Amino acid sequence: MHPFICPCEFSKVCTLNFHIEALFRITYGLFVVSSGDRKHGNGFISNTVFQVTADPPQFVVCCNKNNFTAGIIEKFGTFSVSILEKDTSSDIMGRFGFKSGRDFDKMKGMSIKYGLTDVPVVLNDAIAFLECRVVNTFDAGTHLMFVGELIQSALLDSKKEPLTYLYYRQVKNGSAPKNAPTYIDKSKLEKINAAGTYKKFKCTACGYIYDEEKENARFSELPDSWVCPVCGSEKSDFIEV
Numbered sequence: 582m583h584p585f586i587c588p589c590e591f592s593k594v595c596t597l598n599f600h601i602e603a604l605f606r607i608t609y610g611l612f613v614v615s616s617g618d619r620k621h622g623n624g625f626i627s628n629t630v631f632q633v634t635a636d637p638p639q640f641v642v643c644c645n646k647n648n649f650t651a652g653i654i655e656k657f658g659t660f661s662v663s664i665l666e667k668d669t670s671s672d673i674m675g676r677f678g679f680k681s682g683r684d685f686d687k688m689k690g691m692s693i694k695y696g697l698t699d700v701p702v703v704l705n706d707a708i709a710f711l712e713c714r715v716v717n718t719f720d721a722g723t724h725l726m727f728v729g730e731l732i733q734s735a736l737l738d739s740k741k742e743p744l745t746y747l748y749y750r751q752v753k754n755g756s757a758p759k760n761a762p763t764y765i766d767k768s769k770l771e772k773i774n775a776a777g778t779y780k781k782f783k784c785t786a787c788g789y790i791y792d793e794e795k796e797n798a799r800f801s802e803l804p805d806s807w808v809c810p811v812c813g814s815e816k817s818d819f820i821e822v
């Protein structure tokens with residue numbers, strides 16, 4: 582049992598170990614992260630761009646290994662980050678966040694600027710951008726964390742506010758696909774949370790413990806005819822522990 586009173590829907594009896602809403606209290610921005618050059622450019626929507634050191638200024642981008650852009654960043658060793666404005670169009674979110682550059686040229690028809698390394702920078706709905714050279718790559722399982730040293734940065738619009746993940750989720754009703762590090766597999770979560778609510782019951786005659794998690798069945802769902810597998814006592818002789 583948690584040593585605090587949980588304000589969630591289960592209130593004081595909450596035994597959940599994994600609250601989705603707690604994860605959403607971490608704040609993020611939303612960005613188009615691009616890589617490549619004038620001929621081969623591609624980009625994807627990311628909410629995981631962070632500054633990790635000040636001197637030198639280094640930024641990390643977390644990119645799913647299955648993203649087409651991952652291979653391009655590895656090949657070219659550079660990436661740009663377009664910081665999106667609050668009212669970024671759903672076209673940009675759809676093109677860069679839900680479709681892959683394997684299937685079409687995402688840069689075609691976009692307003693693009695090329696950086697000092699020739700990396701494409703998507704200007705549509707961007708209020709600022711960064712250009713980075715990759716100095717380190719960490720394997721985080723499903724994702725690669727690219728650490729890039731800043732080469733240049735520029736402000737494109739000083740009046741508009743940046744788009745946050747919270748605003749995108751709550752006001753725009755936006756979601757994130759499987760490749761996003763913050764994607765939540767609800768069925769998996771339900772299983773984890775269900776595990777936190779399993780109970781144990783003890784036979785008052787012989788002390789045998791019925792463990793719902795081990796048996797993968799709730800004690801309440803056992804038929805009335807069920808008896809203790811050790812001493813044969815009735816179901817009603819069990820108490821919750």
Ligand SMILES: Cc1cc2nc3c(=O)[nH]c(=O)nc-3n(C[C@H](O)[C@H](O)[C@H](O)COP(=O)(O)O)c2cc1C
Pocket residue numbers: 611623624625626627628629630643644645646647648649650651674677678679680681682683724755756757758760761762
């Ligand atoms: C709101 C949102 C946030 C996302 N954040 C990330 C992220 O941080 N890292 C990641 O690898 N993919 C993230 N994605 C998923 C990619 O943008 C998506 O898989 C994209 O289609 C990959 O494109 P690509 O195959 O052309 O590289 C996010 C998508 C959305 C809509």
